[in-house]
Amino acid sequence: MDPDGILAFQDTYPDELSHCYGCGRLNADGLQIKSYWHGDEAVCRFEPRPYHTAVPGYVYGGLIASLIDCHATGTAAAASVRSEGRPLGSEPAYRFLTASLHVDYLRPTPIGGPLELRATATEIKGRKVTVEVRLYAGGELCAKGEVVTVQVPDSFLAQLAEAAARRGE
């Protein structure tokens, strides 16, 4: 339905929800990951910086958890829009937060090239979406994640808007 690989999920987030260190396009200091549909899978490619080490030569586990987390919330938003028969980028845009994150580190992840994350929304139940993520380095599966995400509650959105108004934004 959506033209694959054209529009990044994160570029559909409302501005006030685009400051995430992992995936916010408005966070200049952040990782700014981008996720795209490739058929029924959501794909994100990210090249760790040289200092994102666990031990020399291998990727930091906290970065892996961060990538899995942000790619999963993006996939949850895009899959919810798609489940309503709407194209990515149509209104309303959705934004999900993480309720729980589980990562299994299957083997040390070599540093020095792009990582590829492939995700699937395995359950969409109202405002709750479960996402499974696999992370590959050089084609080899290095980590698996399961993320339970929840659509940002309207009450929390109202609270954020009030705080922004107080700051004069």
Add this chain to the structure above:
Amino acid sequence: MDPDGILAFQDTYPDELSHCYGCGRLNADGLQIKSYWHGDEAVCRFEPRPYHTAVPGYVYGGLIASLIDCHATGTAAAASVRSEGRPLGSEPAYRFLTASLHVDYLRPTPIGGPLELRATATEIKGRKVTVEVRLYAGGELCAKGEVVTVQVPDSFLAQLAEAAARRGE
């Protein structure tokens, strides 16, 4: 046994295992967290930087996962040394890697002050140590983690030493 709050767990890691982005004292670009015994609990305090946001006003979930991860591997190392009746800082020093990480985000974590992580090693079974971590902001419990850690295998240590030798270190 150890004088509480004097020696950080991470300062006992061997140099070649001290480049972690989250907790390595030799990673100049990293977070350099420090964990200390306070009685039977391991405590780490960390103040997120202003750009470590999820949404404005709240801490990035990936940072929370990273802090829980590194504090847990540190706690595993220190608890293993302690379980042998040895003081922290005695030889041999231990270093643990993460096998799996689970985080439950209980409520949005406000940004703008130090976070406190409190950890306990709940099971020490040979080279495998399970650690539970609670993360507080302003005294309020915001996230809980369970981390399964494994002592770095000797074969992997040998591999790292070889790679370092090749780089002329």
